[in-house]
Amino acid sequence: MSLRHAVLGLLAVAPASGYELAKHFEYTLPRVWHAQNPQLYPELNKLARNGYIEVIERGPRNRNTYAVTDAGRAELRRWLTEVEPDRTMRSEVYLRAFLLPLTLNSDDALGVLRREAQVWRQEADSLRAMLDRSEQLVARGDAHLLAYDLNLRLAEAMLGWCEEAFQRIQSRDGASDALDRT
Amino acid sequence: MSLRHAVLGLLAVAPASGYELAKHFEYTLPRVWHAQNPQLYPELNKLARNGYIEVIERGPRNRNTYAVTDAGRAELRRWLTEVEPDRTMRSEVYLRAFLLPLTLNSDDALGVLRREAQVWRQEADSLRAMLDRSEQLVARGDAHLLAYDLNLRLAEAMLGWCEEAFQRIQSRDGASDALDRT
DNA sequence: TTATTCATGTAATGGGTTACATGATTAG
DNA sequence: CTAATCATGTAACCCATTACATGAATAA
Numbered sequence: 001m002s003l004r005h006a007v008l009g010l011l012a013v014a015p016a017s018g019y020e021l022a023k024h025f026e027y028t029l030p031r032v033w034h035a036q037n038p039q040l041y042p043e044l045n046k047l048a049r050n051g052y053i054e055v056i057e058r059g060p061r062n063r064n065t066y067a068v069t070d071a072g073r074a075e076l077r078r079w080l081t082e083v084e085p086d087r088t089m090r091s092e093v094y095l096r097a098f099l100l101p102l103t104l105n106s107d108d109a110l111g112v113l114r115r116e117a118q119v120w121r122q123e124a125d126s127l128r129a130m131l132d133r134s135e136q137l138v139a140r141g142d143a144h145l146l147a148y149d150l151n152l153r154l155a156e157a158m159l160g161w162c163e164e165a166f167q168r169i170q171s172r173d174g175a176s177d178a179l180d181r182t
Numbered sequence: 183m184s185l186r187h188a189v190l191g192l193l194a195v196a197p198a199s200g201y202e203l204a205k206h207f208e209y210t211l212p213r214v215w216h217a218q219n220p221q222l223y224p225e226l227n228k229l230a231r232n233g234y235i236e237v238i239e240r241g242p243r244n245r246n247t248y249a250v251t252d253a254g255r256a257e258l259r260r261w262l263t264e265v266e267p268d269r270t271m272r273s274e275v276y277l278r279a280f281l282l283p284l285t286l287n288s289d290d291a292l293g294v295l296r297r298e299a300q301v302w303r304q305e306a307d308s309l310r311a312m313l314d315r316s317e318q319l320v321a322r323g324d325a326h327l328l329a330y331d332l333n334l335r336l337a338e339a340m341l342g343w344c345e346e347a348f349q350r351i352q353s354r355d356g357a358s359d360a361l362d363r364t
Numbered sequence: 365t366t367a368t369t370c371a372t373g374t375a376a377t378g379g380g381t382t383a384c385a386t387g388a389t390t391a392g
Numbered sequence: 393c394t395a396a397t398c399a400t401g402t403a404a405c406c407c408a409t410t411a412c413a414t415g416a417a418t419a420a
Contacts, residue, residue: 172323
């Protein structure tokens with residue numbers, strides 16, 4: 001499991017509180033890694049007990065800001081460079097895309113694909129706009145841009161697939177219509 | 183959770199035993215949905231008790247071949263067309279890609295990116311070869327091709343990102359080298 | 365007849381989600 | 393002073409993984 005390394009990684013990018021991490025997972029990483037409050041707070045305490053992170057500031061409302069320690073940074077580096085990634089995935093989006101053309105009739109499939117294409121087109125557009133804006137503000141080599149770029153490429157892949165699937169199903173349908181008419 | 187619908191969907195494509203489903207998840211769907219034996223057999227029994235699937239054949243070695251019932255097909259259609267998808271993801275691959283440029287030094291990052299690009303290039307190549315072969319065997323409208331096409335597009339997106347990230351990190355590095363030299 | 369593959373499962377453990385609880389601070 | 397937001401957490405439940413168990417059929 002990699003929640004441990006997800007948290008460690010985010011804190012290596014910038015110190016944060018549990019509350020901020022939760023927002024981060026919800027708004028900036030929803031297509032990458034997902035985690036909520038009841039996982040985060042116990043995990044932060046565990047990482048702190050093991051010496052990978054530490055509280056660097058106590059704010060109002062019991063706010064604890066955590067940062068990675070040297071040991072944490074070393075562990076993160078070890079994980080990224082030496083541990084063979086688990087490349088299996090479990091994505092409802094991909095599962096639906098897989099099943100849709102295989103199990104739905106053409107009308108249902110085309111309807112769902114039209115809606116899905118819309119979602120990914122919007123996501124791709126807003127990521128592209130964000131990247132355009134950012135490239136004027138920060139240095140072109142800024143590593144944050146690469147994170148957006150990954151999301152953009154995945155959204156574009158989904159959009160491209162939706163459009164391809166739509167066309168193929170439509171022409172398959174057209175072909176059978178044509179056959180029916182002869 | 184969608185294990186229920188993953189199983190229902192696979193059985194809607196073609197009847198199968200639990201053993202065959204496990205192989206399917208392992209070899210044809212590893213980048214889509216992941217499930218193993220100890221989940222599958224209880225889930226199959228539950229789906230059968232609820233009337234969504236049924237045993238259509240008992241083979242040697244206690245082999246049970248399951249197929250979806252009309253109720254199962256209706257439930258699958260309902261899920262695909264009416265239930266709003268959960269578009270959050272939890273992918274170790276994406277998480278690593280996100281963290282890599284933000285937390286590793288250039289040398290480490292370039293090394294890992296080179297290895298990763300290799301993996302996705304191979305996956306894309308073999309999927310492309312499989313698609314080329316298939317298109318000569320089956321009708322172009324065959325829905326199975328779309329499943330391969332999705333995997334291909336995602337692999338190409340990962341490969342494209344790896345190459346882009348490699349170049350940006352290299353040129354960022356080159357830039358700082360150039361500055362050092364002056 | 366020995367090893368391999370097919371085939372189905374259970375038990376123990378660990379990870380993740382939903383629902384709930386509590387209280388401090390800030391904005392209107 | 394009221395509502396919204398910030399902030400941390402626990403309890404109960406469900407889902408997923410690892411390790412183990414069992415035995416039938418097939419290939420060498």
